[in-house]
Structure formats: C-alpha cells, structure tokens
Amino acid sequence: xxxxxxxxxxxxxxxxxxxxxxxxxxxxxxxxxxxxxxVAGEAAVVASFDxxxxxxxxxxxxxxxxxxxxxxxxxxxxxxxRHARVERRDLLIFxxxxxxxxxxxxxxxxxxxxxxxxxxxxVSLGAVPGAVAHTRPVPVMATASEDGLxxxxxxxxxxxxxxxxxxxxxxxAVTRAGTPAVGFYAQVPPYxxxxxAAASVALVGRLARHLGVAIDVEPLLDEQREQHAxxxxxxxxxxxxxxxxxxxxxxxxxxxxxxxxSGDDLAxxxxxxxxRQDGGENP
Numbered sequence: 257x258x259x260x261x262x263x264x265x266x267x268x269x270x271x272x273x274x275x276x277x278x279x280x281x282x283x284x285x286x287x288x289x290x291x292x293x294x295v296a297g298e299a300a301v302v303a304s305f306d307x308x309x310x311x312x313x314x315x316x317x318x319x320x321x322x323x324x325x326x327x328x329x330x331x332x333x334x335x336x337x338r339h340a341r342v343e344r345r346d347l348l349i350f351x352x353x354x355x356x357x358x359x360x361x362x363x364x365x366x367x368x369x370x371x372x373x374x375x376x377x378x379v380s381l382g383a384v385p386g387a388v389a390h391t392r393p394v395p396v397m398a399t400a401s402e403d404g405l406x407x408x409x410x411x412x413x414x415x416x417x418x419x420x421x422x423x424x425x426x427x428x429a430v431t432r433a434g435t436p437a438v439g440f441y442a443q444v445p446p447y448x449x450x451x452x453a454a455a456s457v458a459l460v461g462r463l464a465r466h467l468g469v470a471i472d473v474e475p476l477l478d479e480q481r482e483q484h485a486x487x488x489x490x491x492x493x494x495x496x497x498x499x500x501x502x503x504x505x506x507x508x509x510x511x512x513x514x515x516x517x518s519g520d521d522l523a524x525x526x527x528x529x530x531x532r533q534d535g536g537e538n539p
C-alpha cells in the first residue's frame with residue numbers, strides 16, 4: 257500500500273521536472289528549504305504523504321499553539337509534492353520535513369510517482385556546511401547520474417563518504433528506474449546561525465540556469481542583504497569570529513570565484529557539523 261495520496265484533480269503534466277529538498281540533514285542553515293519554498297510559491301498540492309507513517313513525532317514533534325491558556329491548534333510535519341508552472345515548464349516541488357521512517361518504501365513510492373506524473377528529470381537541492389566565508393561567493397557543488405546532464409563538471413573529485421540523507425536514497429532509486437537526476441548543493445559558512453539566504457539565491461540561480469527559465473529571487477535578495485550586514489556586524493564585534501572568517505578567506509584564496517573544496521575538506525566540515533548537532537562541540 258503506498259504511503260502517499262494523490263489529489264483528485266491532477267494537472268496535465270508534460271515533461272515535468274521534479275525538484276526535491278527536505279529540511280533537516282543536507283539543509284544547512286535551512287538554505288535549501290528556503291530555495292524550494294521560493295520556487296514553489298503558492299503551488300497546489302498534487303500528492304501528500306501520511307505523516308503517521310513517515311515521521312517519529314518524538315524527534316520531530318508537531319507544533320502546539322496555546323492561546324489564552326487553551327490548546328488551540330496543532331501543526332503536523334508535512335511531506336508533499338506541489339505543482340508549479342514556471343514559464344512553460346512543469347515543476348513538481350517535493351519538499352517538507354525529512355522523513356524519519358520507511359525510507360525504502362518511500363523510495364519505491366518515489367519511483368511510482370515519477371512514472372505516474374510524467375517526470376523526465378529529478379533535481380535535488382541541498383546545503384551543506386563548508387569551509388567558506390560569507391564574504392565570498394557561494395560555492396555550489398553539482399552531481400549527475402550520468403554524463404551530459406550538466407554544462408559544468410560534477411564534483412568534488414574523488415571519493416566523498418558522508419552520512420546519507422533520505423533525499424539521496426530517493427534520488428538513487430529514481431535514477432535506477434531510468435529517470436536521470438542532477439543535484440546542486442550550496443556550501444554554508446560554519447557560523448551561519450541566523451540562516452543563509454545567499455546560499456538559497458545561489459541554488460535558485462543554478463536551478464533556473466539548468467532549466468532555462470527565470471525564477472524571481474527578489475525576496476531572497478532582501479534577506480541576503482540583511483543577513484550579510486548582521487554577519488559583518490558580528491565579525492566586527494567578535495575577535496574570535498573575525499579570526500575564523502580571516503582563515504576561511506585565506507583558505508579560499510584571493511580569487512573571487514565559486515571555488516570547490518576537496519572531498520576530504522568537505523567531509524571534515526560535515527563531521528564537525530554532525531558533532532555540533534549531537535552536542536559534542538560548540539559552534
């Protein structure tokens with residue numbers, strides 16, 4: 257029995273591209289979530305997944321509103337696919353909370369949905385911690401399930417072994433079933449505690465260029481400018497943070513480019529991120 261429910265009235269989809277991103281892991285500073293939210297806008301839901309089946313509510317609790325001493329509303333974690341039309345492209349935005357449970361069943365459902373909804377390409381969006389500074393352009397790594405899908409090199413070169421996200425499990429199942437896939441993963445500074453809209457802008461830009469469409473990012477640009485000013489102020493007032501940013505800038509070099517790290521460098525940053533998530537290291 258599938259874990260999803262389709263909407264009663266499905267749009268007429270032609271050569272749809274499925275854009276997927278889940279919050280949680282592979283969503284550093286919520287940059288990827290903000291990117292897909294910008295792409296989706298007010299898009300209509302075409303498929304929703306049973307939250308009781310895929311979430312552990314003890315680790316991802318519903319949000320409770322208490323109004324004037326009365327329990328008034330519960331908001332449950334969601335996992336949905338929405339339809340948006342950008343210019344002449346049909347986009348299916350697969351987003352929400354990263355599922356805790358039944359990943360292999362979800363992967364089977366993703367394959368079935370890709371066929372049913374006429375998906376011709378899968379695009380994963382993510383954000384990962386990196387040895388980068390907010391004063392430099394956002395590096396974006398690209399992955400591809402086969403040669404010829406990208407107009408840029410995939411990377412980083414060599415073996416990169418990291419804990420997997422549910423997003424990658426689903427992507428691999430879909431590609432094995434015959435749907436090509438690419439992924440774009442922005443790098444986020446390790447001190448980006450208030451969000452990092454610059455990475456969201458970079459992801460939307462990469463997606464738009466890949467699809468050959470224009471996607472409005474003006475709200476994200478406003479957020480990016482405000483955050484950049486706040487990070488500048490934090491650096492000016494904190495000698496330790498100033499030294500950290502200086503080291504990150506030196507590691508990136510003096511060239512203002514989207515420089516990608518080695519696989520070993522990226523793996524080390526991700527391991528540090530995981531230790532902070534587990535409470536073993538201060539950010």
